Amino acid sequence: MKIFFIICQTAILYGFFLLGEFIQGLLHISIPGSIIGMLILFSLLHVKWFRPRWIETGSHFLIKIMPLLFIPATVGAMDYLSLFRKYPSSLGIVFISTMIVIILSSAMSQRLNRNKLKKVVSEAEKEMSI
Amino acid sequence: MNIITALLIICFTTLIYFVMQIIYKKFPSPxxxxxxxxTAVIIIILFLSHHSYKFYMIGGNWIGSLLGPAVVAFAYPLYQHRKTLKDSFVSxxxxxxxxxxxxxVSGIFLALWCGLDERIILSLAPKSVTSPVAMSISSLTGGIPALAAVYVMVAGISGAIFGPVxxxxxxxxxxxxxxxxxxxASHGIGTSKAAEYGELESAISSIAMTLSSIFTSILCPLLLHLLF
Known part of the structure; x- marks a missing residue:
């Protein structure tokens, strides 16, 4: 029974993906169809008659197996192994730059959110003292 | 015939993935x-059996075609965490x-500094976004889309391995x-890693991935246009 739900709900999610692709083609924007589809579904979830449980099981399933879905694309690296031998520095650059992004974005976010937490605490303290 | 090959490749990939997952659960090393x-095991098997990537994609395409709906599926955790999202949207x-x-900036300038070929730089610039976006950006700017997808994978896997450390x-x-x-930093692969931390982490990660795709599709062509 669960498999039946997963298949139907995946089909629904696929429909949103196709809709997103269609809109992207229509408007010629560089935002990918999958993200447009996600934004449409996210907006629909706020509409009263649209039940979140219609896509709940399928969503959990797809998110859980997501690494598997990336494998065919990552295997594509095999066609470029000679290129990596020719330009090994390009791999190092991608690696260093990726680490810069992780460090900068997460450190910044930690700082911004810590300040907010402090603010909440200090406001609570103020209320307590009053 | 093609359908049987495709099914075999799908089963083979899924089996390897589940075995690797069991190994990872036993030895959770980055x-x-x-x-x-x-990926490594499949590439080695394909090389040893003299099969091409094109052959692998007879079945691989079917698995990859679920990536689109998987990205759409993130609408659900986003909806569940809409309050957190609203509260910390600016940050x-x-x-x-x-x-x-x-x-x-770091990717492009390091590549220029190392004297890499212009087409390589153009393909490497959008590495931090999910592969379909990176491929369409690189084809817009004059890079090689397939190569862009490879750099996307390098950014994704290196982030999933060393990010948590x-x-x-x-x-x-x-x-x-x-x-x-x-x-x-690591788009969908980073997001699937974030799911190991918890639902909120993966929901936020999918927001970050979405926003960075949008920012990159605007900033990357602009920046490259100024430089080349």
Whole structure:
């Protein structure tokens, strides 16, 4: 029974993906169809008659197996192994730059959110003292 | 005939992935992340059996075609965490923008500094976003889309392997910060890594991945246009 739900709900999610692709083609924007589809579904979830449980099981399933879905694309690296031998520095650059992004974005976010937490605490303290 | 081949390839990939997942659960070391080990094992098997990537994609395409709906599926955790999203929207926006800009500038300038070929630089620039976006950006700017997809994978896998180590070293523990770091730098692969931390982390990571795709599709062509 669960498999039946997963298949139907995946089909629904696929429909949103196709809709997103269609809109992207229509408007010629560089935002990918999958993200447009996600934004449409996210907006629909706020509409009263649209039940979140219609896509709940399928969503959990797809998110859980997501690494598997990336494998065919990552295997594509095999066609470029000679290129990596020719330009090994390009791999190092991608690696260093990726680490810069992780460090900068997460450190910044930690700082911004810590300040907010402090603010909440200090406001609570103020209320307590009053 | 093709359908049987496709089915066999799908089963073969799924089986390897589940075996690698069991190994990872037994030995949770960063270098044993299932996506990295599965990729390596499949490439080695294909080489040893003299099969091409094109042959593998007869079945691989079917698995890959679920990536689109999987990205759509993130609408659900986003909806569940809509309150957190609303409360820290500005901080999320700022951190992702800073990370995206730093990634583009550092990638392009390091590549220029190393004297890499222009087409390689153009293909490497959009490495931090999910592969369909990176491929369409690189085809717009004059890079090689297939090569762009490879750099996307390098950014994704290296982030999934070393990201958690770095976050731990820097003592970054806030759910939002963890999600932002992994999603901004390593798109969907980072997001699936963030799911190991928890639902909020993966939801935030998927927001970060979405925002960074949007920022990159605007900033990357602009920056490259100024330089080349």
């Amino acid at each position: 270098i044993l992340v299932p996506i990295a080990t599965s 999320i926006l700022t951190s992702v923008f800073a990370g995206t800009a730093a990634g583009l 770095i976050l731990k070293k820097l003592n970054i523990t806030h759910s939002i910060a963890v999600g932002i770091g992994l999603g901004t």
